[in-house]
Amino acid sequence: MGAFLDKPKTEKHTGHGSGNGLRFGLSSMQGWRVEMEDAHTAVLGVPHGLDNWSFFAVYDGHAGSRVANYCSKHLLEHITGSEDFWGIEKPGTALEPTVEGVKSGIRTGFLKIDEYMRNFSDLRNGMDRSGSTAVAVLLSPEHLYFINCGDSRAVLYRNSQVCFSTQDHKPCNPREKERIQNAGGSVMIQRVNGSLAVSRALGDYDYKCVDGKGPTEQLVSPEPEVYEIPRCEEDEFVVLACDGIWDVMSNEELCEFVKSRLEIMDDLEKVCNSVVDTCLHKVSEEAVKKDAELDKYLESRVEEIIEKSGEEGIPELVHVMRNLSVEIIPNLPPGGGLASKYDQLVQSTALPHYLHGRF
Numbered sequence: 001m002g003a004f005l006d007k008p009k010t011e012k013h014t015g016h017g018s019g020n021g022l023r024f025g026l027s028s029m030q031g032w033r034v035e036m037e038d039a040h041t042a043v044l045g046v047p048h049g050l051d052n053w054s055f056f057a058v059y060d061g062h063a064g065s066r067v068a069n070y071c072s073k074h075l076l077e078h079i080t081g082s083e084d085f086w087g088i089e090k091p092g093t094a095l096e097p098t099v100e101g102v103k104s105g106i107r108t109g110f111l112k113i114d115e116y117m118r119n120f121s122d123l124r125n126g127m128d129r130s131g132s133t134a135v136a137v138l139l140s141p142e143h144l145y146f147i148n149c150g151d152s153r154a155v156l157y158r159n160s161q162v163c164f165s166t167q168d169h170k171p172c173n174p175r176e177k178e179r180i181q182n183a184g185g186s187v188m189i190q191r192v193n194g195s196l197a198v199s200r201a202l203g204d205y206d207y208k209c210v211d212g213k214g215p216t217e218q219l220v221s222p223e224p225e226v227y228e229i230p231r232c233e234e235d236e237f238v239v240l241a242c243d244g245i246w247d248v249m250s251n252e253e254l255c256e257f258v259k260s261r262l263e264i265m266d267d268l269e270k271v272c273n274s275v276v277d278t279c280l281h282k283v284s285e286e287a288v289k290k291d292a293e294l295d296k297y298l299e300s301r302v303e304e305i306i307e308k309s310g311e312e313g314i315p316e317l318v319h320v321m322r323n324l325s326v327e328i329i330p331n332l333p334p335g336g337g338l339a340s341k342y343d344q345l346v347q348s349t350a351l352p353h354y355l356h357g358r359f
Helices: 066-080 099-118 174-182 251-262 268-312 317-325 337-347
Strands: 004-019 022-033 038-046 050-062 134-139 143-149 153-158 161-165 225-230 235-241
Touching: 004 038, 004 268, 022 038, 022 268, 038 066, 050 066, 050 235, 066 099, 066 134, 099 134, 099 143, 099 225, 134 153, 134 235, 143 153, 153 251, 161 225, 161 251, 235 251, 251 268, 268 317, 268 337, 317 337
Parallel strands: none
Antiparallel strands: 004 022, 038 050, 050 134, 134 143, 143 225, 153 161, 153 235
């Protein structure tokens, strides 16, 4: 299955805890992937005297696990250890950081850890090409600070409805696409330079080498978006998850599912396990259906391209591939993109007589 296993690995890494008036549960599973590249952080009591603050984060690694694992251990310290966070020269000497100070410190922390990791020898020398998204929530007694860099997502369920959701950073988003193109890149088949499916991430230094551009102006940016929301009594729960969950369930579907589980069980760890198991089951069924729909769509597009060629003659497969590469095609396999569908293109009804062997 290429970048996927023949059958999923369903062993889970789980945990739970309580403190600061909160309860949390967590669950992660390798699933269909060849390597487990995700990581997480769950901290009750933040460094530098913020004992009544808490921090939770999910890191969805790709092309390796090093960046995700390092961030899970050190991102919070980079945030709270910055002068911007406190608004003064010495962290920890103020009673409480201001809202604007926290937001500034979060941004600074992301840029600092990204630059710090870049100096690791294997990352610097191109031996490790890993990267990671990061989605987090930092809770003070009065505020929720939602943090997002990439296409993992956080949602807030308040007063029996989805009150807030972070926005995914995808290459096709107009603002993201503009930055990518300004850095000399392109967006093909919904990916940065036809390869990477996210437009913001930590790591991924192959996409951060454009001379004359700052760290937030590169093909892939490490800059997070930060949203501050006042806490209130109607807050019920927050969900942080990678795109493997959100690709299967919408914000509303997942929150309603979590709410239904909370009505029959009090164990948050088991609730998280139910989410992971349900999404794995849905993926195994829906993936087959989506893949079949994709093959049918590609076949029809190839026929249209051939028909439009008219008197110019039957186009070569490379011409067909180039035409398709600039289109927004849903459900392409991660990692392989359009190239992973080469055999299907050749074997479609329009191609074997004309194009086989000409690519």
